[in-house]
Amino acid sequence: MQKAIKRWFPLFVLPTVVAFIISFIAPFIMGIYLSFTKFKTVSNAKWVGISNYTKAFQDSDFVNALWFTVKFTIVSVITINVIAFLLALLLTKSIKGTNLFRTIFFMPNLIGGIVLGYIWLMIINGVLSYFDVSITYDASYGFWGLVILMNWQLIGYMMIIYIAGIQNVSPDLLEAADIDGATNFQKLIKITVPQVMPSITICTFLTLTNSFKLFDQNLALTAGAPGTETQMLALDIYNTFYGRVDYQGVGQAKAVVFFIIVAVIALTQLYLTRSKEVES
Amino acid sequence: MAEIKTQVPVVDENGVKGQFIPKRDTKKVIIADEADTKVKTKMESKDIPFFILLIVLACVFIAPILLVLMNSFKGKLFLSNAPFAFPDGDSFVGFDNYTEGAEKIGFFGAFLTSVFITVFSVALIIVCTSMCAWFIVRVKKWYSQLLYLLCAFSMIVPFQMVMYPMTQVASNLKLNNMVGIIFVYLGFGAGLAVFMFVGFIKGVPLEIEEAAMIDGCGPVRTFFLVVFPILKPTAITVAILNAMWIWNDYLLPYLLLGASETRTLPMAIQYLRGGYGSIDMANMMAMIVLSIIPIVIFYLACQKYIIKGIVAGAVKG
Structure with a gap:
């Protein structure tokens, strides 16, 4: 049977593989090579060693963006996951209309990043207009604006995953704890949280990588203003490529650094939370 | 990436219990309709x-x-x-803002472009990656394994890493148009889609396919008549995740189509931001309403599938 299928290789595998190579594999390898060169188009690259990397780290915009992204990621991962988990706890109680609430909380997630950015730009500027300023007045406005936006977008999504996890907690364990006289808080900490650890892993992973890679929302809400103070990594890399002359090599070096950070964060986080999961 | 593999969730809505659940899958994510029944319970x-x-x-x-x-x-x-x-x-x-804004950004053209790109990309992704995943599972050779690992790997690589070279490759190959971009989306969507299909197909018993083959079905007919219908739940999940992504994607179409007059919906919205950062907020609000309406309708119509798809697709990195 394997032989019969193998003969159909061109039909089954080739379309996907060709597309995958053109849009991912080849650009990825070229990207690593180009980060060590000076280039305008990919065909006229000149080897310059690691000077792109040193330039990238000397670039105050890049360091600033890195720092801004890290702060933003920490704050939004914590707020999103805590609120989403609490909401999921509420919605797994016997409360009327859980379905309707679930529908409402999830909806913002379907709206794209660009549109989300402009919705919140209007609201935040509206609130700030009472103080006669706008979101570009201070970097901290942009920061908290992005945090609020991200919460609004992702809470519903994470809540859905947490609800599935909580509904999966074995009722026997909870009943046993009841008989032993455990309080609700003890049950939550000792039973529910360890049991939903797989959901916590997934949700932290998703919020972490999504916050770190944020681009559309950043572009629409502040576009980096004031100056480049609210520029996150993805936007800074984009601007290095397309906004500066002769900086493509540095942009590519920044992108490689960005990739390494994302990969390290993602893998460490998966490893750490996985090790806390209990075998059910 | 090995860590992720144990987390393949099970979507099994046809009541085919256990049979197709991958054996190595220890933690099941129950996609519960329990919440639906809870509505009627009395509130304390x-x-x-x-x-x-x-x-x-x-x-x-x-x-x-x-x-x-x-x-x-x-x-x-x-x-x-x-x-x-x-x-x-x-x-x-x-409705002044609506008429003025729609004219300024070419809303209806952009809407049709977005529909075209999303529908055809999703269709192509479903058909091509499910075939590819079946091949990977059934033909146990080093290259199948390599392809699978590369797909899993591609999920943690941020777009900015490949953005610049990819744009150049695509324009050299003349993929920077409405049809070419569909092919590029196949490449970017392949990682997650292949990963999810492989996770599901590993649990599909070989006997069904063997029976079909013995009865004289070639691999192509076996796949489309026997295997593909079994994949339906995963196909729906993959379709929803990819549709949400492609419909809302801004950067990729901007890089590939930005030079031409073709605009997708997110590009058209962003177009309202003027050259010096000035934004016509009144028109913007109207265009946002218009672009949200189809999403809300789609959501309310397929809510059940979307929520199931989200839970099942939560493996995405």
Whole structure:
């Protein structure tokens, strides 16, 4: 049977593989090579060693963006996951209309990043207009604006995953704890949280990588203003490529650094939370 | 990436219990319809404060959209002065913002472009990656394994890493048009889609396919008549995740189509931001309303599938 299928290789595998190579594999390898060169188009690259990397780290915009992204990621991962988990706890109680609430909380997630950015730009500027300023007045406005936006977008999504996890907690364990006289808080900490650890892993992973890679929302809400103070990594890399002359090599070096950070964060986080999961 | 593999969730809505559940899958994610039945249970009095809290929160969640809707009927000046006031005699401009904005950004053209790209990309991704995943599972050779690992790997690589070279490769190959971009989306969507299909197909018993082959079905007919129908639940999940991504994607179409006059919906919205960062917020609000309406309709129509798809697709990195 394997032989019969193998003969159909061109039909089954080739379309996907060709597309995958053109849009991912080849650009990825070229990207690593180009980060060590000076280039305008990919065909006229000149080897310059690691000077792109040193330039990238000397670039105050890049360091600033890195720092801004890290702060933003920490704050939004914590707020999103805590609120989403609490909401999921509420919605797994016997409360009327859980379905309707679930529908409402999830909806913002379907709206794209660009549109989300402009919705919140209007609201935040509206609130700030009472103080006669706008979101570009201070970097901290942009920061908290992005945090609020991200919460609004992702809470519903994470809540859905947490609800599935909580509904999966074995009722026997909870009943046993009841008989032993455990309080609700003890049950939550000792039973529910360890049991939903797989959901916590997934949700932290998703919020972490999504916050770190944020681009559309950043572009629409502040576009980096004031100056480049609210520029996150993805936007800074984009601007290095397309906004500066002769900086493509540095942009590519920044992108490689960005990739390494994302990969390290993602893998460490998966490893750490996985090790806390209990075998059910 | 090996860590992720153990997390392949099971979507099995056809009642084919256990049979197709991958053996190595220890943690099942139950996609519960339990919440649906809970609606009828009686609420205890101690839960009433929570109920009120939820109502308040729901209002907070809905408020931004209502504000956008309200402001889309207001004139430019009034929007910046009093964004939270209801439109009244002075500020109300009817559908002016809608007609003006739609004309300025070519809304309907952009809408059709987005529909075209999303529908065909999703269809191509479903057909091609499911075939590819079946091949990977059934033909146990080093290259199948390598391809699978590369797909899993591609999920943690941020777009900026390949952005610049990819744009150049695509324009050299003349993929920077509405049809070419579909092919590029196949490449970018392949990682997650192949990963999810492989996870599911590993649990599909070989016997069914063998029976079909013995009865004289070639691999192609076996796949489309026997295997593909079994994959339906995963196909729906993959379709929803990819549709949400492609419909809302801004950067990739901007890089590939930006030079031409073709615009997708997110590009058209972004187009309202003028050259010096000035934004016509009144038109913007109207265009946002128009672009949200199809999403809301789609959501309300396939809510069940979307929520199942989200839970099942939560493996995405």
